[in-house]
Structures are given as structure tokens and as C-alpha cells.
Amino acid sequence: MSDTLLTVEDLSVAFHSGERETRAVDRVSFAIERGETLALVGESGSGKSVTALSILRLLDGAAHHPGGKILFKGRDLLELPEREMRAVRGADITMVFQEPMTSLNPLHSIQRQIGEVLEIHRGLKGKAARARILELMDLVGIRDAERRLGAYPHELSGGQRQRVMIAMALACEPDLLVADEPTTALDVTVQAQILALLADLQKRLGMAMLFITHDLGIVRRIADRVCVMLAGRIVEAGPVDRVFTRPQHEYTQRLLAAEPTGRANPVPDHAEELVEAGPLKVWFPLKAGLLRRTVGHVKAVDGVRLRVRAGETVGVVGESGSGKTTLGLALLRLTESEGPIVFLGQRIEARGPALMRPLRKDMQVVFQDPYGSLSPRMSAGDIVAEGLAVQGLVKGGDERRALVAKALTDVGLDPAAMDRYPHEFSGGQRQRIAIARAIVLKPRFVVLDEPTSALDRSVQAQIVTLLRDLQRERGIAYLFISHDLKVVRALSNYVMVMQHGQVVEEGPAEEIFAAPKTDYTRTLFAAAFEMDAATTAEIEPA
Structure with a gap:
């Protein structure tokens, strides 16, 4: 047989x-x-x-x-x-x-x-x-x-x-x-x-x-x-x-x-502080029994403090379920949290959707799941342009298409594809559409939740270069959430390591990568770089 x-x-x-x-x-x-x-x-x-x-x-x-x-x-x-x-x-x-x-x-x-x-x-x-x-x-x-x-x-x-x-x-x-x-x-x-x-x-x-x-x-x-x-x-x-x-x-x-290379853009000494938060707490109740009584809590974010300056990238790393994504959503007021959040000098933790809307132009997000965050009934061009329409930033169709075409070009997509729908793109291409949707509004602060997770290494390198270039040109601040430590190292000025909802280690990126202080951080880094070394050590010139 x-x-x-x-x-x-x-x-x-x-x-x-x-x-x-x-x-x-x-x-x-x-x-x-x-x-x-x-x-x-x-x-x-x-x-x-x-x-x-x-x-x-x-x-x-x-x-x-x-x-x-x-x-x-x-x-x-x-x-x-x-x-x-x-x-x-x-x-x-x-x-x-x-x-x-x-x-x-x-x-x-x-x-x-x-x-x-x-x-x-x-x-x-x-x-x-x-x-x-x-x-x-x-x-x-x-x-x-x-x-x-x-x-x-x-x-x-x-x-x-x-x-x-x-x-x-x-x-x-x-x-x-x-x-x-x-x-x-x-x-x-x-x-x-x-x-x-x-x-x-x-x-x-x-x-x-x-x-x-x-x-x-x-x-x-x-x-x-x-x-x-x-x-x-x-x-x-x-x-x-x-x-x-x-x-x-x-x-x-x-x-x-191909692999992400280079280091983060330097942050000016007197850079404006765009985001300051903490101590932040996001606890999700665990319910049980016929009456669904609360029997405990999942402490997704537990007492985290952070600040992000204009032109700075703060990398957030940790195991799945450590609270990285929940932290990013809390900063954007996309999930309920306890604790102060200051954005552009304004307290926003108590603001409802209507009061948050004017600020949405300046704070954007690229979600981890590009397919779930893109409407299957909208073309790529309509998806990228939606924020422009909501914020009243375009007057005519020609201006709209020009801005969408520029955003798609910036993320490495052919503008001719703007009339295609999400199911006609690969996972990596959908992620690039999500990035284009965020940057087309020229935001001040962007939460990037695993933005390169769906991309191959060659495109990862392109996206990292793109994000650095946009940051240098526009002074954008990033909260960069990722488990890909090589990408974090190439993009981040400051790194926070999370475990079970808490920050267990933080500091300038070069210091954290050169000499991690906690056993958890050392284990995390060893697993990442040993796997990569096992690959690159095998490669010889043809």
C-alpha cells in the first residue's frame, strides 16, 4: 500500500x-x-x-x-x-x-x-x-x-x-x-x-x-x-x-x-507627552451557577502605568493572555477600565463615545485580526476612506481616491486594488489595508496590536521601515504590541514586559534586550532568539 x-x-x-x-x-x-x-x-x-x-x-x-x-x-x-x-x-x-x-x-x-x-x-x-x-x-x-x-x-x-x-x-x-x-x-x-x-x-x-x-x-x-x-x-x-x-x-x-533590521528613531529630548495613564485596572468577572454570580476575576490589566511621547515607540511584550491587547484597548477607551488616562493633556477615562469621537482622528488602532476588523461588504478603498468621511476630512470623490491611493501605496499595495473586497486579499494584504486605514487620518498616537503577525519576513521588514519613516516624518507615537521580539527590537525605544496583567520589567529597549533582569524576561527572550539562531545558523550563501 x-x-x-x-x-x-x-x-x-x-x-x-x-x-x-x-x-x-x-x-x-x-x-x-x-x-x-x-x-x-x-x-x-x-x-x-x-x-x-x-x-x-x-x-x-x-x-x-x-x-x-x-x-x-x-x-x-x-x-x-x-x-x-x-x-x-x-x-x-x-x-x-x-x-x-x-x-x-x-x-x-x-x-x-x-x-x-x-x-x-x-x-x-x-x-x-x-x-x-x-x-x-x-x-x-x-x-x-x-x-x-x-x-x-x-x-x-x-x-x-x-x-x-x-x-x-x-x-x-x-x-x-x-x-x-x-x-x-x-x-x-x-x-x-x-x-x-x-x-x-x-x-x-x-x-x-x-x-x-x-x-x-x-x-x-x-x-x-x-x-x-x-x-x-x-x-x-x-x-x-x-x-x-x-x-x-x-x-x-x-x-x-530578509529580516527586520535597524533600530528605533531617537526621541527628541523635549518631545511632547501624548499619553499618560495609570495605575490602570481592567478586571473581567468570572460567573458561575444558575444565577451567574461573580465567583472571581480575570485580572487582565492590574495596576499598569505608562507614558508615551511624540515620536516614541513603547513596545509591550509578554505571553498570550498577559494583558497586552487589553492595555491597548483601555488606552483608546475601547474597553472599560479604572484609573486615569490623559491624552493630549485631557482626562479621557470617563468620556463616553460622543465625547471621544473628536479625538478618534488622533488615536488609531491596527487590530491583531485583520479579517475580523474589515467589513466584508466594503471594498478596500471604502474601508480606508471610512475614517476620512466620519471625520469630515474630504470634500470630493477625487480627493478621497487620491488620499486612499497614497495610503495604499505607503503600505505596499497597488492602488488599483482599492475596488477589491477583503476576501480577495491574503491575510498579510488585509493587515496592510488595516494599517492604511489607520495612517490615512494622520494620527498622533497609534496602537499597533501584532501588526506584523500575519506578514512574511520580507514584508515585515518593509512594514517596520514604513512605520519608522512615518514616525520620523509625522512624529507619531506607537504602542507596539507583539510577541515577535526581533520586530520589537527594531522599532521600540522603550519596552514593557507583561505577565498576568502586571508589568514585571521595563526600561529602554537596548537595556532590556542586552541585560534582562527577571527570569521571565530571560526565558521569553531565550525562546525567541534561540529559535531564530537555529534557522540563520544553517543558511549559507548559494
Whole structure:
């Protein structure tokens, strides 16, 4: 019996938008053996995710396949009736999506969502299902699993939501796991745990993986073979060791060499203080029982103080669930908090939406999940221009299109794409649209919540350079939230390290990176830079 589990032969995928057809994948071929991990890497928009979604036939109606086959255990998935395909999805082939917030149902608890998979494909209900759910939550590293069963997606951090997605995907012990950027939202220490978990499950179950990522350190650690994609085609393929040490294609060489470089812009000595806050407190109640009484609190932010000056970048790092994103939302008055917040010399912690609106032009945010923050019913141009209209900053359509075109160009997107919709862009391209939407208003202060998490290394470097240039030209202040410590180091003047809602260490970026004082910070940095060193040490000039 052949060990080949999945064979993709000359697969092509095209999207229709009006009379225009865009070829996203062009004659792609590869095979995956049982128990093997194949990685797909390449720039945002290269066709990685579209290829993966084609395997499970999850592309929307605008997509079609001009040619090719997808053979799973000898059956062509493109020819299967939908009823048979539903039996394959979630049982034989499962997927961890790039954006967990849009993949999880906001109206259902975590217990119900994982339990639904077990009930449909394994017939488990009641106590048996609950026991299996707790086992899965423990496997993927969700703390206090018993207390989290009744939680809803919005009550979890981005990393916790991603771990729920992984638990759902592993529930039925599939033959093939398609993982589309499964560790994007996770800090480096949890990344290591998840990768070790997946490797252990592979050995135990003989599970194969198609692993899509822009993180070359992860590819080097987990994959057996790698395919490099560019503009919808595979330009290089082979064993990971060979491709990483002796890349043949010019694009592969460029991809391996790209990384964020440089250091933060210096802050003028007498820079204006734009934001001062603290001590800030954001506690979320934990409810239990029939009457839903409060039995405890999640201390997402607990006594944090900070200040940000014009032209300064304050980096906030820490594990998933440490309170980084909640801190950023509290500063923008997008979540309720206790404690003083001063913006441009004004106390704003008690202001309601109407009184906050005039200030929104000067304070903007780029969210972690670009798909969830973009309206699927609006074109890219309308999304970027929405703030201009709300703030009354444009008078005519020509001026509006010119400003939108400039913003899209600034983030590396073709202005000709402004009439396309979010589903027609890759995850990284959607993130760039979100950045364009923020900068088009020329804000004074921007909260950047994992703005490079969905981007490949070459585009990460471009975005870091872009953010530095915009900051230098306009004096923008950034609160930069990230688990990617190389990007934080390249952009931040000051760094705050958070754990369990509190700041455990802070100081000038160079001092923190050169000599971290706490065990937690040292562990965090070691996990990040050891993984990267394991990759770069292997790369030799071709």
C-alpha cells in the first residue's frame, strides 16, 4: 500500500470579480506522505492559503478550479459530492485557520464549540464529551480548563482562541492536519509548546501535516520538506535542510535573507507627552451557577502605568493572555477600565463615545485580526476612506481616491486594488489595508496590536521601515504590541514586559534586550532568539 496520503496535481485556482479573473494558484503540484510535515512558505498573496482551502473545498463561490486534481487516499476531493466531503472535513482532514476570532462562533461557549466536533464525528455527548474536551484543552495548554469551559471567544486572548482552534482540529485525531499560520497569535514560549505537541501527536497518530507559515524558524524546526511559493507557483521544493542551506531560486535566497533590521528613531529630548495613564485596572468577572454570580476575576490589566511621547515607540511584550491587547484597548477607551488616562493633556477615562469621537482622528488602532476588523461588504478603498468621511476630512470623490491611493501605496499595495473586497486579499494584504486605514487620518498616537503577525519576513521588514519613516516624518507615537521580539527590537525605544496583567520589567529597549533582569524576561527572550539562531545558523550563501 502506498504511503502517499495526499497528492495535488497541477492545481489551479481562479477568482472572478465582475468580468475580471485573477489566477491565485497556477499549476501547483506536491504530495504528502503519511506522518510527514510539508511546509508551504512564501510572501503574503503567493497562494499558500488558497491552496490549503482548496483541499477542503472551503473557497467561496467566486473561486473555481480551471484544472488539477486533489487526491486523498486515492479519491479526488474536487469530484466528491458535498455530503461525502462533509464527512471528510473535521474527521479525516482538519484545519487550523489563520484568524481564530472569525472562525469561532461568538455566540457559543468554548465547551459547546469543541463538543460539537466530537458529537458530529464521534457521537460523544454528556460526561464523555466533557472529559474529552478537558483533555484537549489541557493538551493545547489552556490554563484553568474547568473554569474556561463556559467562556466565549471574546473573553479569551488571541493566543487562547488559537489554542481552542487547535483543540477542535485535533479532537478526532485526523489523518491530515492543515495548519494555516497556527502559531501566528502565540508568543514564542507557547509556540514551542504547540510545536512540541504537534510533533508528539504526529508520532502517536501517524498524522500528516500541511504547515503554512511565514516563520522560517518554525519551518526549520518542524517540517520535513518545504515548497516555496511565489505569485501562485511553486518555485522551489525539497528537503528543508537542502532548501535552507543551499537555496537555488533567487526568491528563496531573498526570503531567507530578509529580516527586520535597524533600530528605533531617537526621541527628541523635549518631545511632547501624548499619553499618560495609570495605575490602570481592567478586571473581567468570572460567573458561575444558575444565577451567574461573580465567583472571581480575570485580572487582565492590574495596576499598569505608562507614558508615551511624540515620536516614541513603547513596545509591550509578554505571553498570550498577559494583558497586552487589553492595555491597548483601555488606552483608546475601547474597553472599560479604572484609573486615569490623559491624552493630549485631557482626562479621557470617563468620556463616553460622543465625547471621544473628536479625538478618534488622533488615536488609531491596527487590530491583531485583520479579517475580523474589515467589513466584508466594503471594498478596500471604502474601508480606508471610512475614517476620512466620519471625520469630515474630504470634500470630493477625487480627493478621497487620491488620499486612499497614497495610503495604499505607503503600505505596499497597488492602488488599483482599492475596488477589491477583503476576501480577495491574503491575510498579510488585509493587515496592510488595516494599517492604511489607520495612517490615512494622520494620527498622533497609534496602537499597533501584532501588526506584523500575519506578514512574511520580507514584508515585515518593509512594514517596520514604513512605520519608522512615518514616525520620523509625522512624529507619531506607537504602542507596539507583539510577541515577535526581533520586530520589537527594531522599532521600540522603550519596552514593557507583561505577565498576568502586571508589568514585571521595563526600561529602554537596548537595556532590556542586552541585560534582562527577571527570569521571565530571560526565558521569553531565550525562546525567541534561540529559535531564530537555529534557522540563520544553517543558511549559507548559494
